[in-house]
Amino acid sequence: MNFTQSFRLALKSLMTSKMRALLTMLGIIIGVGAVIVITSLGNGMQQMMNQQFEQLGANLLQVQIYNYGGLSSRTVSPDDMYALVDKYPQYLSGVSPYVMTQGVVREGSEEFTRTSIYGVSEFFYDARRNQAMSGETLAKGRFLSYIDVSRYQNVCVVGSYLEQNAFGGDALGKTLTIKGTPFTVIGVLAEKADNSEGSGDDVIFLPYGNAMRLNGTGSVDLYLFNSTSKEGSTTAKGIIENRLFQTYQDDNAYFVMSSAEMMDAMNTMMSTMMIVLVAIAAISLLVGGIGIMNIMLVSVTERTREIGIRKSLGAKRKDIRGQFIIEAGTTSAIGGLLGIGVGIALAQLAGGLIGGMMAAQMGGGATFSAVPTLGSIGIAFGVSVGIGVLFGYLPANKAARLNPIDALRYD
Amino acid sequence: MEHLIELKDVYKIYQMGDETVHALDGVSLTIDQGEFVAIVGSSGSGKSTAMNIIGCLDVPTTGTYHLGGIDVSTMDDDQQAEIRNKMLGFIFQQYNLIPKLSVLENVELPLLYAGLDAAERRERAMSSLSRVGLRDKCKNLPSQLSGGQQQRVSIARALAGNPSVILADEPTGALDSRTGREVLSFLQKLNREGDTVVLITHDNSIAVRAKRIVRLQDGRIIYDGDARDPRAVVQPEELLGDDESGFDGADAGEGAAV
Numbered sequence: 001m002n003f004t005q006s007f008r009l010a011l012k013s014l015m016t017s018k019m020r021a022l023l024t025m026l027g028i029i030i031g032v033g034a035v036i037v038i039t040s041l042g043n044g045m046q047q048m049m050n051q052q053f054e055q056l057g058a059n060l061l062q063v064q065i066y067n068y069g070g071l072s073s074r075t076v077s078p079d080d081m082y083a084l085v086d087k088y089p090q091y092l093s094g095v096s097p098y099v100m101t102q103g104v105v106r107e108g109s110e111e112f113t114r115t116s117i118y119g120v121s122e123f124f125y126d127a128r129r130n131q132a133m134s135g136e137t138l139a140k141g142r143f144l145s146y147i148d149v150s151r152y153q154n155v156c157v158v159g160s161y162l163e164q165n166a167f168g169g170d171a172l173g174k175t176l177t178i179k180g181t182p183f184t185v186i187g188v189l190a191e192k193a194d195n196s197e198g199s200g201d202d203v204i205f206l207p208y209g210n211a212m213r214l215n216g217t218g219s220v221d222l223y224l225f226n227s228t229s230k231e232g233s234t235t236a237k238g239i240i241e242n243r244l245f246q247t248y249q250d251d252n253a254y255f256v257m258s259s260a261e262m263m264d265a266m267n268t269m270m271s272t273m274m275i276v277l278v279a280i281a282a283i284s285l286l287v288g289g290i291g292i293m294n295i296m297l298v299s300v301t302e303r304t305r306e307i308g309i310r311k312s313l314g315a316k317r318k319d320i321r322g323q324f325i326i327e328a329g330t331t332s333a334i335g336g337l338l339g340i341g342v343g344i345a346l347a348q349l350a351g352g353l354i355g356g357m358m359a360a361q362m363g364g365g366a367t368f369s370a371v372p373t374l375g376s377i378g379i380a381f382g383v384s385v386g387i388g389v390l391f392g393y394l395p396a397n398k399a400a401r402l403n404p405i406d407a408l409r410y411d
Numbered sequence: 412m413e414h415l416i417e418l419k420d421v422y423k424i425y426q427m428g429d430e431t432v433h434a435l436d437g438v439s440l441t442i443d444q445g446e447f448v449a450i451v452g453s454s455g456s457g458k459s460t461a462m463n464i465i466g467c468l469d470v471p472t473t474g475t476y477h478l479g480g481i482d483v484s485t486m487d488d489d490q491q492a493e494i495r496n497k498m499l500g501f502i503f504q505q506y507n508l509i510p511k512l513s514v515l516e517n518v519e520l521p522l523l524y525a526g527l528d529a530a531e532r533r534e535r536a537m538s539s540l541s542r543v544g545l546r547d548k549c550k551n552l553p554s555q556l557s558g559g560q561q562q563r564v565s566i567a568r569a570l571a572g573n574p575s576v577i578l579a580d581e582p583t584g585a586l587d588s589r590t591g592r593e594v595l596s597f598l599q600k601l602n603r604e605g606d607t608v609v610l611i612t613h614d615n616s617i618a619v620r621a622k623r624i625v626r627l628q629d630g631r632i633i634y635d636g637d638a639r640d641p642r643a644v645v646q647p648e649e650l651l652g653d654d655e656s657g658f659d660g661a662d663a664g665e666g667a668a669v
Contacts, residue, residue: 005516005523012511309507312468313568314496314524316489405468408507
């Protein structure tokens with residue numbers, strides 16, 4: 001009934017004392033702004049991590065085998081793992097050993113000490129999708145073949161950093177040495193990171209048998225599986241675990257990690273973290289609410305006479321209460337809108353900075369954008385109005401219960 | 412015939428510290444439709460308390476008050492607010508306009524609380540402003556008007572709700588004597604047009620503009636009768652020697668008959 005008038009009155013009194021209004025709203029502005037910034041950055045972060053997982057392959061399963069220093073005679077061979085994939089084609093689409101090696105890489109007088117060297121099988125690379133299990137794509141030449149792997153050929157595929165810096169941009173057919181053993185370059189990977197030393201572009205892939213020889217070990221500790229679908233990855237994990245348990249009879253001897261599960265775990269963790277941060281930011285909203293309550297109590301005292309006049313003209317308690325609640329709600333709603341504006345601006349700024357940093361570190365594949373969701377904006381606005389109404393209730397009720405005679409006499 | 416205002420044996424007793432104050436000490440009073448009554452008394456006489464009770468801003472400690480046939484003496488806050496809104500129009504000494512609202516919005520207030528829609532509010536407020544001759548000032552803020560004009564706005568506001576009783580509490584107190592006379596003339600005009608006016612004042616020269624005077628002293632009615640009767644304006648001190656109770660009983664009955 002008198003909503004529009006109360007609303008206009010509230011706007012009018014806010015406009016006539018801008019400084020006071022701004023200070024009153026400050027808590028709400030900061031609180032809402034912080035919530036928007038946190039949710040925006042959190043969303044951006046989550047999106048980026050998901051992108052990276054997708055890039056790595058959401059279907060990826062990592063199998064780590066703990067060899068107990070070679071004490072146990074129980075062991076699974078790469079052939080056992082291939083057999084597993086053949087047995088369950090509806091869940092598993094491929095497997096590759098993954099042997100990591102350290103060693104100095106030389107080309108002529110050039111020496112590379114931070115290069116990551118991995119021994120894999122031909123299944124590591126999916127020619128149909130033109131993508132390796134760890135996300136790389138081929139730029140030139142070919143990937144390792146069955147013959148390369150089975151015959152322990154000294155061939156390798158190098159990352160773009162090595163091609164640029166060791167071979168001046170033309171690596172195909174050239175030779176480099178790893179720990180003194182010469183390898184012929186048969187393929188070059190496309191740039192993935194920022195093409196710097198030690199980055200994802202400073203890599204070499206070679207047949208896993210050759211890598212084991214370089215390492216001087218006889219068993220594979222790590223396998224990468226691909227499941228046929230993201231949804232089937234939990235089943236695929238179970239299949240692999242069953243098979244490993246058959247051999248080792250001890251579920252501490254191995255560990256199977258699925259990307260999909262990890263992604264879920266990561267997302268859950270991020271969400272939890274975001275809730276905690278938002279809860280901390282919400283304390284500022286509480287303080288803002290108390291600020292509004294304080295100023296409303298002052299306002300009720302200042303306007304005691306007005307309340308008396310309104311009551312003498314027939315305003316009921318609910319009319320007076322409504323007027324002051326609308327005023328408090330309007331104040332906090334405007335504070336909320338300002339907070340949303342400030343929050344979006346800050347999120348954009350921070351997002352730009354963090355995005356730039358991330359892109360430099362993780363490579364071009366990852367994009368970071370701190371955009372608040374419509375939902376979080378809506379909730380932030382709703383909460384700020386709610387806080388005004390909640391904290392406005394006490395002063396409004398005080399106003400509503402004033403005795404009209406005393407109120408009229410008040411100076 | 413039913414009286415418009417009927418107070419019967421009304422007591423208002425306050426506890427102030429150890430002292431018990433009888434602000435109204437057995438007041439019985441009837442006012443009919445179309446009367447112009449001045450309630451007169453010095454400060455402490457109980458006239459403000461009487462005005463609060465007649466104006467439904469307060470309830471009697473004991474006794475009954477019927478306004479328009481309705482017993483309002485036992486009503487709660489919100490019920491009283493509704494009665495004030497429907498049946499009473501207040502005119503205050505300090506005008507009591509809300510400074511942030513325009514003249515029109517001030518006059519619309521009682522209609523707003525009556526729940527009328529915007530168009531009807533505006534129409535009735537404008538016609539009320541026309542009656543006091545301030546239609547062209549409707550967009551102004553009260554502070555842009557003179558004291559006399561502000562008081563006319565408050566009269567327009569009192570009239571807007573079409574009340575049964577217009578209750579004027581020292582309406583000329585804040586005005587110079589010429590503007591005060593204008594306001595009183597206007598109240599007389601309203602009364603001639605049929606409105607019931609109750610005027611509360613301490614000033615005999617203002618009280619005599621009413622048709623009937625009710626004089627209060629120490630919470631009791633010491634005179635109730637025609638304003639032209641010389642006894643109406645006699646200072647209370649001169650009456651102290653007389654038999655008060657005689658006045659009380661006789662005049663309470665007589666008042667209704669005048």
